[in-house]
Amino acid sequence: MTIQTAFTYITxxxxxxxxxxxxxxxxxxxxxxxxxxxxxxxIVHKTKILSPDQKQRLQAAIEALQxxxxxxxxxxxxxxxxxxLLVNKNVLxxxxxxxxxxxxxxxxxxxxxRLHLLDVGTGSGCIPxxxxxxxxxxxVSAIDVSEGALEVARSNAARQRLDVGFLxxxxxxxxxxxxxxxxxxxxxxPPYITQSEQTSxxxxxxxxxxxxxxxxxxxxxxxxxxxxxxxxxxxLVSGGALYFEINEALGKEVVALMEHIGxxxxxxKQDMFGKDRMVKGKKI
Numbered sequence: 001m002t003i004q005t006a007f008t009y010i011t012x013x014x015x016x017x018x019x020x021x022x023x024x025x026x027x028x029x030x031x032x033x034x035x036x037x038x039x040x041x042x043i044v045h046k047t048k049i050l051s052p053d054q055k056q057r058l059q060a061a062i063e064a065l066q067x068x069x070x071x072x073x074x075x076x077x078x079x080x081x082x083x084x085l086l087v088n089k090n091v092l093x094x095x096x097x098x099x100x101x102x103x104x105x106x107x108x109x110x111x112x113x114r115l116h117l118l119d120v121g122t123g124s125g126c127i128p129x130x131x132x133x134x135x136x137x138x139x140v141s142a143i144d145v146s147e148g149a150l151e152v153a154r155s156n157a158a159r160q161r162l163d164v165g166f167l168x169x170x171x172x173x174x175x176x177x178x179x180x181x182x183x184x185x186x187x188x189x190p191p192y193i194t195q196s197e198q199t200s201x202x203x204x205x206x207x208x209x210x211x212x213x214x215x216x217x218x219x220x221x222x223x224x225x226x227x228x229x230x231x232x233x234x235x236l237v238s239g240g241a242l243y244f245e246i247n248e249a250l251g252k253e254v255v256a257l258m259e260h261i262g263x264x265x266x267x268x269k270q271d272m273f274g275k276d277r278m279v280k281g282k283k284i
Contacts, residue, residue, distance in 0.1 A: 004046035006058055007031055013062045026071045030061050033075040081130035085156045090148030091124040097271045098189055101245050101278050102130045104269065105185060108241065108280075109135055118142065118180070118235075120171050120188035120228050125153030125164065127187060132162045141183075143169040171224060177231040182240075186232045189245035190224035221247070225254050229261045229281075236283040244279045251276035 001009070010027040011020075018026060028039055034054050035042065050058065064074050070093055072078040078087045080094035081102060087093055109115055115138045119128040122142035132140045142164055144150050150166050157164045169176045171190070225244060232242040242263065246254050251268045258266045263281030271277035 001050050001055055001058075002047050003031065003035065003037075003042050003050065006034075006050055006055075007042075010058070010062060010065075014065050017066070017068070026065065029071050029075060030058070030065075034058055034061070078124075080124075080126040081133065083126075083129060083133065083156075083160055085124050085126055085129070086152055086159065087124055088148075088152060090146060091152050094124060094126040097273070097277055098127065098245060099130070100271050101187065101189065101243060102127055102134070104278060104280065105131060105187060105243055106134045109138070109185065112184075113137055114139070115184040116141070116182070118183045118186045120186065120231075121145075121190050121224070122153050122166065123149050123189075125156045125166070127189065128153075128164045129156060129160055129162050131187075132164050133160070139165075141165045141167065143167045143171065145170045145172075171231070172227050174227070174231070177227075177235070180231075180235050182237050183232075183235055184237055184240050185243065186228075186236060186240070187243040188224070188228050190228060221250060222253060222257055225250075225257055226261075229258050229263070233261050233263065233283060238283060240283050242281050242283070245277060246279055248275040248277060251279065254279050 007027050010030055011023045014023050014026065031042055032038065034050070034057055037045065061074050065071065072087050072093045073089060076086060076088065077084050078093050079085070081099050085094065115135065117128070117131055117135070117138050117140045119131070119142040122128055122144045125142060128140045128142040132138065142153065143166070144153065145168070147168060150168055153166050157166070171177065225246070229242065236242065242258070244254060255266045255268050258279065258281040262283070264284055266279065266281040268276055269278040269280070
């Protein structure tokens with residue numbers, strides 16, 4: 001089997017699950033994963049024969065894709081903010097929309113120095129690593145309740161050579177949160193999908209990505225926003241800011257919650273797709 005026929009084989013095998021463009025993108029990712037060759041190199045060497053090991057890995061990848069496994073978990077990597085990050089089933093796959101949240105914070109931090117930043121529920125570490133990359137003189141910390149997630153995040157920090165401090169803490173435990181120092185900015189992309197919304201999600205999300213990082217009870221959709229907002233209001237310096245990524249259906253509710261807790265200038269912002277996706281509030 002040549003590189004070209006392998007590419008065609010992948011797209012055909014997943015054509016019922018993905019549209020033509022997405023299937024081609026996935027095939028390119030798998031082929032680079034198998035061969036270590038760029039798209040241009042694969043075009044030049046399209047008649048190169050795959051080794052027996054490569055063919056075996058190709059078949060395993062196709063079978064995983066046909067079971068709806070995300071391609072990022074198959075390759076073990078995902079791109080975020082110009083960084084190739086490690087991912088596995090202990091962490092969510094970073095989303096492009098979250099880059100917009102990071103960019104919002106970076107813009108707000110322009111011309112400010114030696115800020116102390118905290119990410120709550122860090123997962124792969126994508127948010128604090130992107131912040132540290134953009135704001136090198138900031139002190140960046142991150143917490144997560146999952147030891148498996150923290151292992152991935154620490155590995156990503158080492159690979160990117162970025163100094164971020166990671167702590168094993170539960171955002172829903174006020175006693176643990178009370179031990180944190182003061183911060184200039186706090187950010188979180190917490191679980192925000194209600195359990196009843198699961199049926200409308202793609203199978204490859206709810207079958208493979210960690211439910212701990214996705215779902216909240218139907219009867220308390222603002223669970224994490226409430227706990228994190230209360231913690232942030234006590235741990236932020238005067239003039240500090242809290243940033244959230246949110247469920248698009250809960251924008252007004254999150255704004256009202258933050259205002260009730262005492263945040264001012266609470267702003268609801270849309271993402272690149274026109275969905276209510278981010279909220280920011282300031283502490284007086």
